[in-house]
Amino acid sequence: MDLIQRVQQHFEESIAAKMAAVEVLSPAIALAAEKVVQTLIADGKILACGNGGSAADAQHFAAEMVGRFERERPGLPAIALTTDSSALTAIANDYDFDLVFSKQVHALGRAGDILVAISTSGNSANVISAIHAAHDRQMTVIAFTGRDGGQIADLMTGDDVNICVPHPRTARIQEVHITAIHALCDAVDFMLLGGD
Numbered sequence: 001m002d003l004i005q006r007v008q009q010h011f012e013e014s015i016a017a018k019m020a021a022v023e024v025l026s027p028a029i030a031l032a033a034e035k036v037v038q039t040l041i042a043d044g045k046i047l048a049c050g051n052g053g054s055a056a057d058a059q060h061f062a063a064e065m066v067g068r069f070e071r072e073r074p075g076l077p078a079i080a081l082t083t084d085s086s087a088l089t090a091i092a093n094d095y096d097f098d099l100v101f102s103k104q105v106h107a108l109g110r111a112g113d114i115l116v117a118i119s120t121s122g123n124s125a126n127v128i129s130a131i132h133a134a135h136d137r138q139m140t141v142i143a144f145t146g147r148d149g150g151q152i153a154d155l156m157t158g159d160d161v162n163i164c165v166p167h168p169r170t171a172r173i174q175e176v177h178i179t180a181i182h183a184l185c186d187a188v189d190f191m192l193l194g195g196d
C-alpha cells in the first residue's frame with residue numbers, strides 16, 4: 001500500500017464507521033439533546049471532560065454551547081473541565097491524576113446538571129471517577145464511548161445516555177464522536193430555536 005492509499009483508507013474507514021453507527025446512535029443522540037434542553041430550561045449547566053483527543057472534543061462542545069454552533073442564539077452554560085491548568089495540576093499534584101475531573105464535578109456540579117463524559121475505551125479512570133462524582137451530585141451523565149463501552153457502560157443509570165460507537169479503533173471512534181457532538185448541538189438549537 002502506498003502513502004496515498006493509506007490516506008484513502010482513513011477516509012474510507014471513517015465513512016464506514018459513520019455508516020455503521022448512524023442507525024444505532026441517532027436515537028441516543030436525540031435523547032441526549034432532549035436531556036440537555038431539559039437541563040438548560042431548568043437553569044442547569046453542562047460540564048464536559050475527556051483525555052487527549054476527547055479533551056479537545058469536550059472543549060469543542062463547550063465552545064459551541066457558550067459561543068454558538070451554526071445559528072445565532074444566547075450563549076448556553078457549558079464548562080470544559082480540561083482547560084484550567086492550575087486546577088488540573090494542583091489536583092493531580094496534591095491528590096491523584098484520577099481525580100482531576102471528579103474534584104471539579106464535586107465543586108461545580110449541582111443536581112440536575114449534566115456531565116458529558118468522553119472516553120473511546122470507556123475505561124479512563126479520571127472519567128470514571130467524574131461519573132461517580134456526577135451521580136453523587138444527582139447529575140445526569142451523557143457518555144460518549146466506543147467498542148463495548150468499557151467500564152463506563154456498567155456505570156450508566158436509567159437516566160443516563162451512552163452514545164457508544166461500535167468500532168474497535170480509537171481514531172474512528174473519535175471521528176464519530178465529533179459528528180455526534182455536532183448533531184447534538186444542532187438538535188439542541190433546533191429544540192430551542194425551532195426552524196428548518
Ligand SMILES: O=C(CO)[C@@H](O)[C@H](O)[C@H](O)[C@H](O)COP(=O)(O)O
Nearest residue numbers: 051052053054119120121124170171
Ligand atoms: O487522540 C488520541 C488518539 O486518536 C489520543 O490523544 C487519545 O485521546 C488518548 O490516548 C486518550 O488518553 C485515550 O483515552 P480514552 O479515549 O480511552 O478515554
Ligand SMILES: [Zn+2]
Nearest residue numbers: 052053171174
Ligand atoms: Zn486523535
